[in-house]
Amino acid sequence: MSFLDYLLGRRRNTAEVAKERLQIILAHEHSSRNAPDYLPALQQEILAVVAKYIRIDLEDIRVNLEREGDYEVLELNIPLSEDSKGTTIRATTRR
Amino acid sequence: MITSGKGGVGKTTTSASFAVGLALRGHKTAVVDFDIGLRNLDLIMGCERRVVYDFVSVINEDARLNQALIRDKRVDHLYVLPASQTRDKDVLTLEGVDRVFRELQQDLGFEYIVCDSPAGIEKGARMALYFADEAIVVTNPEISSVRDSDRILGILSAKSRRAVESMDPVKSHLLVTRYNPERVELGEMLSVEHVKDFLGIPVIGVVPESESVLNASNVGTPVILDEKSQAGVAYSDMVDRFLGENRPLRFVTSERRGILRRLFGS
Numbered sequence: 001m002s003f004l005d006y007l008l009g010r011r012r013n014t015a016e017v018a019k020e021r022l023q024i025i026l027a028h029e030h031s032s033r034n035a036p037d038y039l040p041a042l043q044q045e046i047l048a049v050v051a052k053y054i055r056i057d058l059e060d061i062r063v064n065l066e067r068e069g070d071y072e073v074l075e076l077n078i079p080l081s082e083d084s085k086g087t088t089i090r091a092t093t094r095r
Numbered sequence: 096m097i098t099s100g101k102g103g104v105g106k107t108t109t110s111a112s113f114a115v116g117l118a119l120r121g122h123k124t125a126v127v128d129f130d131i132g133l134r135n136l137d138l139i140m141g142c143e144r145r146v147v148y149d150f151v152s153v154i155n156e157d158a159r160l161n162q163a164l165i166r167d168k169r170v171d172h173l174y175v176l177p178a179s180q181t182r183d184k185d186v187l188t189l190e191g192v193d194r195v196f197r198e199l200q201q202d203l204g205f206e207y208i209v210c211d212s213p214a215g216i217e218k219g220a221r222m223a224l225y226f227a228d229e230a231i232v233v234t235n236p237e238i239s240s241v242r243d244s245d246r247i248l249g250i251l252s253a254k255s256r257r258a259v260e261s262m263d264p265v266k267s268h269l270l271v272t273r274y275n276p277e278r279v280e281l282g283e284m285l286s287v288e289h290v291k292d293f294l295g296i297p298v299i300g301v302v303p304e305s306e307s308v309l310n311a312s313n314v315g316t317p318v319i320l321d322e323k324s325q326a327g328v329a330y331s332d333m334v335d336r337f338l339g340e341n342r343p344l345r346f347v348t349s350e351r352r353g354i355l356r357r358l359f360g361s
Contacts, residue, residue, distance in 0.1 A: 013282035018238045019289055026245055026293060033249050
């Protein structure tokens with residue numbers, strides 16, 4: 001950045017922005033890296049079943065796969081309606 | 096194995112120069128193009144008119160390996176195995192590739208097999224990385240390239256033979272290409288340290304953005320043979336580091352800029 005840019009307040013460090021964006025996206029991708037290949041399909045099918053009975057907004061659903069000792073926990077968090085806090089379906093499998 | 100995930104970052108340029116560098120230092124080296132259907136290594140190596148048989152014809156046993164290998168006319172100990180131009184991507188099989196690699200190592204005495212991976216994470220790329228002992232991850236200091244390199248490192252640690260058979264992991268090295276130290280200093284480009292921190296693997300080289308790379312590919316001479324160019328020197332250093340020599344990084348800081356350019360920008 002030149003001195004003139006500095007005087008005119010044209011401060012922009014795009015590399016810094018790139019760094020921040022990368023940090024976020026890589027952290028997200030690392031958390032799903034070890035998830036099994038069938039997870040997206042499983043998620044879709046469970047949601048299809050729930051959606052048959054309850055009106056849900058697909059945007060608000062979070063799916064988590066975590067490891068707790070010998071167990072793998074698949075957690076789906078689905079807000080059922082605006083006034084409820086949501087419901088959680090937990091499926092646990094022993095490895 | 097030379098990989099990157101993203102296309103156009105310099106895998107083939109790197110494969111060609113790396114193989115030439117190994118051969119120049121006396122190691123019998125084969126450089127293999129895994130980009131079935133879109134071969135380009137032959138052009139960068141300048142041997143496109145000498146291609147008769149290819150990798151796929153050897154796998155299909157239509158040709159013998161030594162019929163398909165093209166001996167380089169400039170450098171001793173260097174051979175090119177071109178990819179085929181077939182549109183069928185399923186011609187590569189693990190058994191077939193394994194057989195060709197064994198023959199290269201055991202019967203023909205090759206010390207290094209440099210695999211030029213195609214872009215992407217499809218079959219060709221997975222074939223190229225499966226057998227890797229070491230990987231050179233070519234990355235531009237640019238966010239999509241860093242992300243794709245990160246994905247490739249994930250696949251290497253899960254799907255390579257070394258991972259599948261619980262051997263020591265593939266040794267990965269970071270090669271940053273198209274580096275522009277001026278833009279890094281202006282805050283317009285990720286620095287080599289940042290890229291390294293994101294990917295978590297040691298740096299084996301930094302190749303500056305250089306006109307000589309296009310000039311070299313225009314004429315089919317790997318840029319490492321252009322000893323006057325910064326890119327050529329950077330590749331030479333990288334080969335030395337790969338072979339265990341200690342070479343400090345060059346071309347990572349900008350040359351002094353004049354006072355007027357400093358004041359008014361460039």
